[in-house]
Amino acid sequence: MKIKVLGSSAGGGFPQWNCNCSNCDGVRRGTVKATRRSQSSIAVSENGEDWLLVNASPDLLAQIAANPELQPARRARDSGIAAVLVIDAQIDHVTGLLMLRERDTPLPLHATDAVWQDLTSGFPIAPILSHYCGVEHRRIALDGAPLAVDALPGVQIDALPLSSKAPPYSPHRNAPELGDNIGLLFTNRQTGKRAFYAPGLGAIEPHVLEAMRKADLLLVDGTLWTADEMIRLGLSKKTSADMGHLQQSGPGGMIEVLDSLGTPDTRKVLIHINNTNPILVEDGPERRILGEHGIEVAHDGMTFEL
Template sequence: MHVIVLGSAAGGGFPQWNCNCKNCAGVRKLHPHYQARTQSSIAISADGEHWLLCNASPDVRTQINATPSLWPKSLRGSGVKEVLLVDAQIDHVTGLLSLREGCPLDVWCTPNVHADLNDGFPIFPMLSHWNGGLNWQPIKVVEDTVEYSFRVPCLPGIRLTAFTIDSNAPPYSPRRNQPSNGDNIGLYIEDRATGKSLCYAPGLGMPSALSMAYLNAADVVMVDGTLWKDDEMQAMGVGSSTGHQMGHLAASGGNGMLALLDELPASTLRFLIHINNTNPVLNAESDAFKTLDQHNIQLAHDGLHLTLE
């Protein structure tokens, strides 16, 4: 199984276009300890040729052009065969607009996400005017269902299990302040031939027994690394909400993401992804970055290619 990190930043990317915090300024000044990042997305393949795009970032065109495995092999085409959305957040779905030339396109998502993308942010109806548009493939996590195993045609031999995670629906959703099953999912992706697995949960806002079970079972985990401290954006004067209010679990602290990842087996390869521009870990000289190394945790970066075998 092949995994490529196409983008590793949170919404807005890094540097964010309207931000002049120390981190963003450092990237623009080409400081060697900062690395520019596009908005978060990964691609999965069983054979290195046919790829499932997990989340369609606003930066998807740049990401595809930077990834030879996804380039067209014929006059028109793409290595991207299908798309899967873990939520309906703007930074995970807007890229569908840039993929309109490739319609019709199968898009896997939960009923809640599909509803948001038909009403609050109507990408599905909008793109119906482009060569058949988007074909919804349901991920049946709804009501009392918390897990759903399925396969996608472009990934032969790979089984995906969607599981509910506690986080918020996007700000435009009518369920923003009333989260329900299907607003956010994590993915447990298993190669049936090798037994190797990845757990991908970029929106993990609060751990549960269910999410911990999948994290413990995976060989590789990629989880929410948005903020270092819960009040980070407030303290820097760039936002009014805490991480908790936005549906993100901060990395530091006794009950933070680092403490959660410390509970996993020693053999687990651990990555933070979806990293906000304010997070001090983006500075490779920072104490926060050095703390990651002490916990055997890595930062996912654009272009990272893993082969699980």
């Protein structure tokens, strides 16, 4: 089982187009040691040719160009993207679906009922694509049964509901529904190795902690360093919890959670990193703290084999 990080940034990318925080300004000017990142997405494959795209970011075309295995060129028009799975209906995870409109067959799209409702109403991408390639909805039932993904017959995929808010345009923004946001546990049936992916984690619920304990690779929420990061910078009035994310530092933060999990061989990787997060500075004190705890920072192009 191969897992490739296509994009490792939170919504807006890094640097964000209109942001002049010290990180964004510094990477533009070359005054901080940091690497540009596109918006959060991964791809999973068994054979290296047929891939499940997990989240379709607005940067999808650039991500395909940067990863030739997603364009195997087996015929006149071709793609390594065999299917797409979206974990929520947020703009930074679904807008890229529109970039796949030139397909010559309907796009297999795995989504929960709550997310599918958003994609057919509040943000009607599915009806728009019906005028182009069309969309074949593959329902994620959240009934405890593993997902069936044709392109990954040797990989078991378990979807876990997460506590989160639906997007602002969702019909149930203020009345959360089961399936507004999910995490994914991938298991290689041959090796038994597991990967847990959850770029948005607002709370570590018991069933989530159980899945994280099973994983050999953790790709989890790295959005903000502190709960009040955006407020202190004058960029937002929302805390990390208000945004549906668990901060990394401090009591109950992601570092503390990850310290309690795994073995010395467990890979612990933060993904979905906001442009304001000081861990983006590669020689900064926050990055050193992560290193002391055995925690890595995802970057575009990062690849894992399990």
